Amino acid sequence: xxxxxxxxxxxxxxxxxxxxxxxxxxxxxxxxxxxxxxxxxxxxxxxxxxxxxxxxxxxxxxxxxxxxxxxxxxxxxxxxxxxxxxxxxxxxxxxxxxxxxxxxxxxxxxxxxxxxxxxxxxxxxxxxxxxxxxxxxxxxxxxxxxxxxxxxxxxxxxxxxxxxxxxxxxxxxxxxxxxxxxxxxxxxxxxxxxxxxxxxxxxxxxxxxxxxxxxxxxxxxxxxxxxxxxxxxxxxxxxxxxxxxxxxxxxxxxxxxxxxxxxxxxxxxxxxxxxxxxxxxxxxxxxxxxxxxxxxxxxxxxxxxxxxxxxxxxxxxxxxxxxxxxxxxxxxxxxxxxxxxxxxxxxxxxxxxxxxxxxxxxxxxxxxxxxxxxx
Amino acid sequence: xxxxxxxxxxxxxxxxxxxxxxxxxxxxxxxxxxxxxxxxxxxxxxxxxxxxxxxxxxxxxxxxxxxxxxxxxxxxxxxxxxxxxxxxxxxxxxxxxxxxxxxxxxxxxxxxxxxxxxxxxxxxxxxxxxxxxxxxxxxxxxxxxxxxxxxxxxxxxxxxxxxxxxxxxxxxxxxxxxxxxxxxxxxxxxxxxxxxxxxxxxxxxxxxxxxxxxxxxxxxxxxxxxxxxxxxxxxxxxxxxxxxxxxxxxxxxxxxxxxxxxxxxxxxxxxxxxxxxxxxxxxxxxxx
Numbered sequence: 001x002x003x004x005x006x007x008x009x010x011x012x013x014x015x016x017x018x019x020x021x022x023x024x025x026x027x028x029x030x031x032x033x034x035x036x037x038x039x040x041x042x043x044x045x046x047x048x049x050x051x052x053x054x055x056x057x058x059x060x061x062x063x064x065x066x067x068x069x070x071x072x073x074x075x076x077x078x079x080x081x082x083x084x085x086x087x088x089x090x091x092x093x094x095x096x097x098x099x100x101x102x103x104x105x106x107x108x109x110x111x112x113x114x115x116x117x118x119x120x121x122x123x124x125x126x127x128x129x130x131x132x133x134x135x136x137x138x139x140x141x142x143x144x145x146x147x148x149x150x151x152x153x154x155x156x157x158x159x160x161x162x163x164x165x166x167x168x169x170x171x172x173x174x175x176x177x178x179x180x181x182x183x184x185x186x187x188x189x190x191x192x193x194x195x196x197x198x199x200x201x202x203x204x205x206x207x208x209x210x211x212x213x214x215x216x217x218x219x220x221x222x223x224x225x226x227x228x229x230x231x232x233x234x235x236x237x238x239x240x241x242x243x244x245x246x247x248x249x250x251x252x253x254x255x256x257x258x259x260x261x262x263x264x265x266x267x268x269x270x271x272x273x274x275x276x277x278x279x280x281x282x283x284x285x286x287x288x289x290x291x292x293x294x295x296x297x298x299x300x301x302x303x304x305x306x307x308x309x310x311x312x313x314x315x316x317x318x319x320x321x322x323x324x325x326x327x328x329x330x331x332x333x334x335x336x337x338x339x340x341x342x343x344x345x346x347x348x349x350x351x352x353x354x355x356x357x358x359x360x361x362x363x364x365x366x367x368x369x370x371x372x373x374x375x
Numbered sequence: 376x377x378x379x380x381x382x383x384x385x386x387x388x389x390x391x392x393x394x395x396x397x398x399x400x401x402x403x404x405x406x407x408x409x410x411x412x413x414x415x416x417x418x419x420x421x422x423x424x425x426x427x428x429x430x431x432x433x434x435x436x437x438x439x440x441x442x443x444x445x446x447x448x449x450x451x452x453x454x455x456x457x458x459x460x461x462x463x464x465x466x467x468x469x470x471x472x473x474x475x476x477x478x479x480x481x482x483x484x485x486x487x488x489x490x491x492x493x494x495x496x497x498x499x500x501x502x503x504x505x506x507x508x509x510x511x512x513x514x515x516x517x518x519x520x521x522x523x524x525x526x527x528x529x530x531x532x533x534x535x536x537x538x539x540x541x542x543x544x545x546x547x548x549x550x551x552x553x554x555x556x557x558x559x560x561x562x563x564x565x566x567x568x569x570x571x572x573x574x575x576x577x578x579x580x581x582x583x584x585x586x587x588x589x590x591x592x593x594x595x596x597x598x599x600x601x602x603x604x605x606x607x608x609x610x611x612x613x614x615x616x617x618x619x620x621x622x623x624x625x626x627x628x629x630x631x632x633x634x635x636x637x638x639x640x641x642x643x644x645x646x647x648x649x650x651x652x653x654x655x656x657x658x659x660x661x662x663x
Contacts, residue, residue: 162629162630164607164608164627164629166608176482176565177482179567180484180485180486180487180488180567181488182488182489183487183488183489183490190651208650208651210575210650211489211572212489212572212573212605212606212608212609213489214608245608245609245610245625245627246606246608246609246610246627247575247576247609247610247611247649247650247652248610248625248650249650280607280608280627280629283624283625283626283627283635284624284625285622285623285624285635285636285637286622286623286624287622287637287638288620288621288622289620289621289622289623290619290620290621291619301621306624306635306636362621363614363623364623365625366625
């Protein structure tokens with residue numbers, strides 16, 4: 001038998017063995033998060049108490065998590081729940097705990113500081129929630145003082161809004177065949193820049209809606225080889241603000257895995273636009289944008305809803321330029337809490353460290369989504 | 376019994392001769408769609424007449440020697456037809472049906488349905504002219520195009536169809552609004568609406584005023600280079616830069632102006648832009 005076949009058989013046997021081991025003796029965290037057992041750690045250590053709390057949160061056993069806290073007299077279980085899942089529907093509401101890390105920071109006989117990093121899984125990726133917990137000793141047990149982040153609430157009020165909206169009547173089946181449908185919005189790619197990264201080729205750019213009507217937009221890029229053949233074709237997916245109001249600009253980001261720029265002869269760009277009903281509200285202000293240099297380079301700031309409606313999900317896209325105004329990078333992040341009128345929410349967009357040094361200016365835009373549909 | 380091939384060939388050749396003696400056809404070479412016409416037959420006795428086109432097949436029992444009348448609105452589709460007379464023998468003739476020279480429908484394609492003001496030859500209209508039976512009229516027909524209704528000068532021209540189609544180009548008006556684009560052939564017409572919209576803003580100017588919460592920014596009413604107001608909903612981006620930080624907000628025009636409020640930071644630089652058009656810059660001194 002050839003050596004390749006032997007290796008394949010060995011790998012197959014090894015996979016089966018590992019599956020059997022994982023089934024018979026699963027990891028404690030996995031079992032606990034899956035609801036397959038009760039709390040699996042002892043509260044006789046600060047780390048154990050934090051792990052128990054994280055496990056209960058992961059199982060959405062809010063009663064168990066709340067009752068394990070040392071400072072539960074300071075707030076209600078509903079406050080605790082709102083802290084973790086948000087007051088209004090948001091990414092947090094539908095997130096599931098994918099895992100957690102516990103890192104001891106300090107410990108004495110009576111108290112300890114432990115960092116808990118919760119990794120929440122959502123439809124748009126993972127977001128992390130880091131809390132520095134104070135853990136206190138009560139008799140023989142350790143209990144967590146939960147640092148409640150109380151969401152600000154907008155007091156009941158009426159917020160008048162000059163509502164501006166576009167509705168569309170499309171061509172009907174009974175219309176004369178010569179009757180034209182409403183014209184698709186005119187959009188234009190105003191900037192495009194391919195970059196070679198370790199993961200593959202990245203196509204970044206900016207798209208302008210130069211029309212007077214709103215547009216639903218997306219961009220598709222096709223890489224062509226030196227012989228004119230198609231290497232790969234990808235869309236911008238969620239790395240774009242899909243609804244563009246008149247004269248609005250969005251960055252876009254398209255990634256091609258396992259393709260080198262040296263293989264590419266040319267790139268065909270296909271911007272797509274459709275006329276859709278849309279609203280000019282909400283208006284989102286992005287305050288205090290700040291470039292934080294490497295290591296851990298980020299663009300941070302706060303988004304503020306200046307309108308009167310709740311925004312369930314806010315998607316912040318950052319465009320980064322060098323000193324000559326050349327596009328360097330496009331990054332994005334989602335805000336995990338709902339935006340309430342006039343209440344700032346923090347965001348942080350990571351920037352690759354090798355590119356962060358080149359960034360001179362940046363521009364951020366926000367795409368918003370409400371429960372029931374975009375905008 | 377075995378027949379020789381020569382005998383079979385002679386019999387086959389004799390059959391059409393026998394038919395010609397029993398009945399034959401005389402048909403017009405050209406007929407107008409929907410019109411009445413007649414087919415002359417000769418001979419005696421009964422026969423069956425078939426008229427076959429691409430869309431129609433007619434069957435008539437006929438008395439040979441009598442003309443066969445085809446009533447109006449019977450043969451309506453333009454094209455090539457085959458006439459077959461059978462009865463003791465077979466005779467075949469052909470004729471063509473041409474479209475009626477009476478426009479009944481104009482299929483009007485106007486593009487685009489929305490465009491900027493002041494574009495030379497920006498609007499295209501193409502017309503196909505059909506008769507009452509849906510046949511494309513291929514004879515040259517006059518089509519009158521007219522673009523009107525935005526307050527600008529009316530544009531019109533007459534174009535002859537070529538192979539059933541006529542087309543023209545028009546300039547978009549310098550004044551925004553919905554224009555009526557009409558094509559007329561004979562007594563029939565078709566109208567499309569062309570939305571003429573303002574172009575890019577021509578000059579963007581904003582002012583800043585201190586209020587209780589921060590700085591109130593407001594643009595002057597935005598207009599394009601022809602003086603048309605830029606439509607509400609157009610986004611203006613305000614950017615405030617201060618101490619290495621930045622605040623931006625995309626605001627849609629409402630009632631012709633864009634308004635936003637940004638935090639007050641002494642020494643801040645505030646700029647405005649819409650699309651690729653930059654506006655003025657304001658250096659915020661502290662009060663105004």
